[in-house]
Amino acid sequence: MSTLADPRAVAETVTDPELPMLTLADLGVLRDVRTEGDQVVVEITPTYSGCPAMGVMRADLVHALHRAGFADVDVRTVLSPPWSTDWISEEGRRKLAAGGIAPPGAAPRHTGPIPLSLGPTRRTATCPECGSADTEELSEFSGTACKALRRCRSCREPFEHVKEI
Known part of the structure; x- marks a missing residue:
């Protein structure tokens, strides 16, 4: 060694x-x-x-x-405890934003079973280009299953968002 x-x-x-x-x-x-x-x-x-x-x-x-x-x-x-987007470091979040990908917000907290939701998921993300919070989800899935495709209503730029889990 x-x-x-x-x-x-x-x-x-x-x-x-x-x-x-x-x-x-x-x-x-x-x-x-x-x-x-x-x-x-x-x-x-x-x-x-x-x-x-x-x-x-x-x-x-x-x-x-x-x-x-x-x-x-x-x-x-190692599967336990399961990974959470909360484990992404502050440096990692900065690198995501610098790469044009909106970092995730805080992961949802559950005590007990996770409730089944059949309606649309309501996520928000700040535009990594202009910083506007006025964004819309275009697709729940993007280049990978852990990212969604969004668009900024202010600067009109599309961007990916790492989904909170």
Whole structure:
């Protein structure tokens, strides 16, 4: 095992494949990095069940740690507690806005079962271009399932919004 690199510092440089302006640490999916003997153990949590980016995240972490000299790397998926958009760091939120994507607001709080809502979801987002709060949702889904497509009524620019979960 390499003594030249800190495995956590290496893992914290790996970017998200769907939001490449963010590292996995910015996004809050990087849960733990530790050594167990000569093995580096990394724990990550998916943003939602069935996230198709998990395989790429896992492979990118393994490759980055191998390049840094760590031969034995085990990337594990941790499901509890489930990921929340509240785990996105302040730096991550700043990077999203700078990349033209509205960061999420506070995640909804539930105590007990989550109520089923069959009506339209009411989300709000501030335009990352002009800062106006007067925006509308064009589609509940965008380039990825965790983002919605919105448009600013003030500057008319379309933008993506990371949905609160």
